[in-house]
Amino acid sequence: MSIKAAASQQQLLPSLSTYSNVSVPILLKSSSVFYDKRRGLRFDSLRCQSSSASTAVSKDLSTQVGNGFPESNAVERNVVRLGLPSKGRMATDTLDLLKDCQLAVRQVNPRQYVADIPGLSNLEVWFQRPKDVVRKLLTGDLDLGIVGIDTVSEFGQGNEDLIFVHDALEYGECRLSIAIPKYGIFQNISSMDELATMPEWTENRPLRITTGFTYLGPKFVKEKGLKHVKFSTADGALEAAPAMGIADAILDLVSSGTTLRENNLKEIKGGTVLESQAVFVASKRALLQRKGVLEATHEMLERLEAHLRAVGQFTVTANMRGSSAEEVAECVLEQTNFRGLQGPTVSPVFSKKNGEVKPDYYAIVICVPKKQLYDSVCQLRKIGGSGVLVSPLTYIFDEEPPRWRKLLDQLNL
Ligand SMILES: Nc1ncnc2c1ncn2[C@@H]1O[C@H](COP(=O)(O)OP(=O)(O)OP(=O)(O)O)[C@@H](O)[C@H]1O
Numbered sequence: 001m002s003i004k005a006a007a008s009q010q011q012l013l014p015s016l017s018t019y020s021n022v023s024v025p026i027l028l029k030s031s032s033v034f035y036d037k038r039r040g041l042r043f044d045s046l047r048c049q050s051s052s053a054s055t056a057v058s059k060d061l062s063t064q065v066g067n068g069f070p071e072s073n074a075v076e077r078n079v080v081r082l083g084l085p086s087k088g089r090m091a092t093d094t095l096d097l098l099k100d101c102q103l104a105v106r107q108v109n110p111r112q113y114v115a116d117i118p119g120l121s122n123l124e125v126w127f128q129r130p131k132d133v134v135r136k137l138l139t140g141d142l143d144l145g146i147v148g149i150d151t152v153s154e155f156g157q158g159n160e161d162l163i164f165v166h167d168a169l170e171y172g173e174c175r176l177s178i179a180i181p182k183y184g185i186f187q188n189i190s191s192m193d194e195l196a197t198m199p200e201w202t203e204n205r206p207l208r209i210t211t212g213f214t215y216l217g218p219k220f221v222k223e224k225g226l227k228h229v230k231f232s233t234a235d236g237a238l239e240a241a242p243a244m245g246i247a248d249a250i251l252d253l254v255s256s257g258t259t260l261r262e263n264n265l266k267e268i269k270g271g272t273v274l275e276s277q278a279v280f281v282a283s284k285r286a287l288l289q290r291k292g293v294l295e296a297t298h299e300m301l302e303r304l305e306a307h308l309r310a311v312g313q314f315t316v317t318a319n320m321r322g323s324s325a326e327e328v329a330e331c332v333l334e335q336t337n338f339r340g341l342q343g344p345t346v347s348p349v350f351s352k353k354n355g356e357v358k359p360d361y362y363a364i365v366i367c368v369p370k371k372q373l374y375d376s377v378c379q380l381r382k383i384g385g386s387g388v389l390v391s392p393l394t395y396i397f398d399e400e401p402p403r404w405r406k407l408l409d410q411l412n413l
């Protein structure tokens with residue numbers, strides 16, 4: 001029997017609700033299955049008949065017993081797998097971010113779904129639809145992924161195997177919100193409470209909400225105490241549904257609000273289910289059990305942190321007159337809002353006068369948030385700064401990132 005055939009046969013097995021600490025063999029025709037409670041894995045021992053001898057082949061099918069998600073049919077693998085969005089608005093931004101972190105993905109052609117990152121050995125990149133990245137993390141077919149919080153929440157359904165390694169990658173920012181028409185019976189409705197208490201909604205005529213978020217939607221309205229609600233599902237252009245008479249309200253992602261505005265819809269107070277942005281997510285099981293996953297995660301996290309810390313800032317160098325480095329440092333610390341990582345770096349700038357080499361100026365180096373660049377230049381000028389040089393910052397590698405410590409704590413490591 002082929003491994004695939006044997007594996008699909010085993011999918012028919014009832015899941016074991018109770019099992020002992022020791023591996024329990026279940027004999028199934030020519031194969032047997034061992035459950036390992038400690039690792040939550042299923043091992044399949046497939047008996048392959050050959051003309052001369054029968055050989056036992058052990059396959060780790062990475063199947064967690066009883067997590068409620070479909071089981072993986074995959075064969076044993078030693079390589080770490082990272083899932084990235086294959087299409088849509090997250091795809092390009094994700095590749096750009098990785099490139100900026102010196103983790104450029106090498107894809108032979110855009111229709112190929114597997115790729116690698118030359119900087120990370122023993123790691124495969126798999127391009128998948130965002131929702132499939134989450135599903136495959138849960139089935140054990142992927143170990144790591146980058147998707148939106150909305151997708152993790154909708155398709156992960158609170159499963160504890162999913163861990164946010166980095167919860168703010170600073171792109172794909174949007175919110176999942178209820179929106180209603182600006183006109184008609186909704187004209188004066190501006191909050192969830194008002195929507196909930198509208199007399200129009202009855203058992204026979206419930207509030208009809210259309211959404212692609214069929215897990216988060218019903219959960220949210222239940223938490224908000226709405227009684228008469230009926231959900232329908234659609235994949236795109238939801239904003240058209242109220243005007244078409246298909247729905248009363250929609251639950252969809254909003255970013256700039258343009259699509260809502262252009263379709264005469266509005267958000268309401270208390271109607272935001274969640275705020276989302278791209279995140280780096282991992283399977284807890286994979287982090288703990290698959291060789292190389294924790295190491296790859298560490299390296300990716302360090303690079304992401306260092307890049308994201310740096311990307312919002314400039315390095316600013318300016319020359320200041322002063323009689324000593326301490327005097328200049330004091331002036332910067334007292335009279336400006338800007339520092340370096342720990343404090344300003346102050347270095348003497350030497351010039352030769354009357355045959356004598358002396359510090360004439362002092363160069364200060366500080367980090368400045370991009371948005372405050374002009375403000376920093378003005379503050380430096382006020383205290384006698386001149387020759388201001390501004391350069392982009394590529395990375396800030398500080399001490400161990402707090403997110404790494406947090407991850408190890410979550411894993412009890
Ligand atoms: N308007 C938006 N602005 C910013 N980010 C968004 C916006 N819409 C969606 N996103 C983010 O991008 C992710 C992918 O959205 P996209 O529309 O590209 O794919 P999708 O709609 O999930 O794909 P599919 O077409 O398979 O349903 C979303 O899960 C969300 O995190």
Ligand SMILES: O=P(O)(O)OC[C@H]1O[C@H](OP(=O)(O)OP(=O)(O)O)[C@H](O)[C@@H]1O
Pocket residue numbers: 089235236237238239252253254255256257258259260
């Ligand atoms: O507030 P805005 O900036 O206008 O963005 C919101 C729109 O973006 C998303 O759709 P997308 O463009 O991804 O198209 P889709 O419905 O095909 O996924 C979302 O579903 C909204 O329709």
Ligand SMILES: [Mg+2]
Pocket residue numbers: none
């Ligand atoms: Mg979309």
